[in-house]
Amino acid sequence: ETGVxxxxxxxxxxxxxxxxxxxEQHLGHNAMYWYKQSAKKPLExxxxxxxxxxxxxxxxxxxxxxxxxxxxxxxxxxxxxQPEDSALYLCASSQEASGVNVRGEQFFGPGTRLTVL
Amino acid sequence: QKxxxxxPGPLSVPEGAIVSLNCTYSNSAFQYFMWYRQYSRxxxxxxxxxxxxxxxxxxxxxxQVDKSSKYxxxxxxDSQPSDSATYLCAMRRDDYKLSxxxxxxxxxxx
Numbered sequence: 001e002t003g004v005x006x007x008x009x010x011x012x013x014x015x016x017x018x019x020x021x022x023x024e025q026h027l028g029h030n031a032m033y034w035y036k037q038s039a040k041k042p043l044e045x046x047x048x049x050x051x052x053x054x055x056x057x058x059x060x061x062x063x064x065x066x067x068x069x070x071x072x073x074x075x076x077x078x079x080x081x082q083p084e085d086s087a088l089y090l091c092a093s094s095q096e097a098s099g100v101n102v103r104g105e106q107f108f109g110p111g112t113r114l115t116v117l
Numbered sequence: 118q119k120x121x122x123x124x125p126g127p128l129s130v131p132e133g134a135i136v137s138l139n140c141t142y143s144n145s146a147f148q149y150f151m152w153y154r155q156y157s158r159x160x161x162x163x164x165x166x167x168x169x170x171x172x173x174x175x176x177x178x179x180x181q182v183d184k185s186s187k188y189x190x191x192x193x194x195d196s197q198p199s200d201s202a203t204y205l206c207a208m209r210r211d212d213y214k215l216s217x218x219x220x221x222x223x224x225x226x227x
Binding site: 004031043092106 | 166
């Protein structure tokens with residue numbers, strides 16, 4: 001496997017279900033991200049793990065819970081979602097360096113298409 | 118006001134035409150400017166990366182940044198059907214946080 005992989009690619013769940021999205025990066029990067037992509041809207045940054053510190057967008061509901069056990073793996077735990085949470089969820093990774101301007105190119109996975117019924 | 122504005126299109130052009138895409142932004146602290154291409158059912162992939170104002174050319178693709186006008190452009194020359202995709206502009210300050218436009222969907226007709 002190369003680059004950034006995400007599983008599952010498609011997920012349909014009811015509002016009472018609990019599920020998890022998985023992301024794995026094989027690029028040796030030290031930062032990983034979760035984005036939400038809805039139709040006709042800009043990508044919305046949900047969570048960042050950078051140097052093992054988590055930063056989150058304060059507007060993300062608590063029904064989304066991230067977990068980053070190591071620099072290569074990232075999870076997004078989902079519970080009691082709403083139909084408006086249906087979207088494409090993208091994972092990305094990059095190499096960041098504190099205090100130094102680096103390219104910081106973000107590499108994206110193929111995404112998980114989530115449908116909440 | 119949105120931080121990054123991008124016309125969602127859709128834009129349809131005949132094969133061989135020049136495709137012109139643009140974004141405007143409001144935050145003068147942005148220093149790095151990018152264009153991503155996203156095919157259907159795929160994640161975005163980086164197409165062009167520019168630091169500060171100026172032009173950058175890569176094959177059929179040219180990216181322009183005008184920081185004084187807070188305006189960036191992407192031109193695709195001799196467009197091909199394989200260029201049909203959604204193009205996202207993105208920009209960042211000197212940290213990791215990217216701000217994206219909504220994306221423009223482009224179709225190149227054979």
